[in-house]
Amino acid sequence: xxxxxxSGPGLVKPSETLxxxxxxxxxxxxxTYNYWGWIxxxxxxxxxxxxxxxxxxxxxxxPSLRSRVTISIDTSKNQFSLKLSxxxxxxxxxxxxxxxxxxxGSYFVLGYWGQGTLVTVSS
Amino acid sequence: xxxxxxxxxxxxxxxxxxxxxxCRASQSLSSSYLAxxxxxxxxxxxxxxxxxSSRATGIPDRFSGSGSGTDFTLTISRLxxxxxxxxxxxxxxxxxxxxxxxxxxxxx
Numbered sequence: 001x002x003x004x005x006x007s008g009p010g011l012v013k014p015s016e017t018l019x020x021x022x023x024x025x026x027x028x029x030x031x032t033y034n035y036w037g038w039i040x041x042x043x044x045x046x047x048x049x050x051x052x053x054x055x056x057x058x059x060x061x062x063p064s065l066r067s068r069v070t071i072s073i074d075t076s077k078n079q080f081s082l083k084l085s086x087x088x089x090x091x092x093x094x095x096x097x098x099x100x101x102x103x104x105g106s107y108f109v110l111g112y113w114g115q116g117t118l119v120t121v122s123s
Numbered sequence: 124x125x126x127x128x129x130x131x132x133x134x135x136x137x138x139x140x141x142x143x144x145x146c147r148a149s150q151s152l153s154s155s156y157l158a159x160x161x162x163x164x165x166x167x168x169x170x171x172x173x174x175x176s177s178r179a180t181g182i183p184d185r186f187s188g189s190g191s192g193t194d195f196t197l198t199i200s201r202l203x204x205x206x207x208x209x210x211x212x213x214x215x216x217x218x219x220x221x222x223x224x225x226x227x228x229x230x231x
Contacts (some may be wrong), residue, residue, distance in 0.1 A: 047213075047225075104173060105158065109158045112162075
């Protein structure tokens with residue numbers, strides 16, 4: 001069964017770079033046609049898609065975050081990562097990693113989610 | 124960029140009642156790319172529906188989806204205790220994935 005687990009610092013200082021890793025188990029991150037995404041949720045608020053990486057390395061970013069976001073993939077470790085630069089308090093959120101597809105749907109849905117990790121931006 | 128607006132913000136209903144949740148798009152979209160998710164407190168979102176009206180694997184048939192163009196609906200025919208949660212619609216288009224702001228279904 002596919003499982004995703006986010007990891008990284010829970011506290012980041014303003015103006016620094018937030019870095020998170022998602023470790024995938026129960027399946028290969030480089031399997032053909034797989035898309036892997038990052039989504040965040042500020043406390044008490046809704047979901048915001050951050051970006052997605054295709055197994056081949058192609059990336060797609062939310063236009064509102066594009067200038068600060070980098071998503072990469074490490075097939076040797078079965079991981080993909082998120083970097084968000086120049087963070088402010090408004091970047092405080094639970095960050096989820098997810099795999100597109102699953103549940104019967106295709107790449108246009110997010111069928112597998114990690115449990116999420118809270119990242120707080122504060123000095 | 125398509126904006127999804129969900130209504131109402133909160134729906135207060137009793138067990139066994141019917142819940143009707145709305146998702147309105149700022150422009151017409153393909154129903155093939157409209158999905159719904161359920162999120163319970165402290166949990167990750169779970170895929171409920173895709174293609175506007177297809178239930179994801181393991182989703183009970185009291186959940187149904189409909190709609191086309193700019194107006195989409197998620198219906199829960201008879202609310203069970205485990206259905207009280209927040210529901211989000213989501214759209215894919217032009218290599219962008221967009222969520223609505225959510226509707227909370229709470230116990231009346």
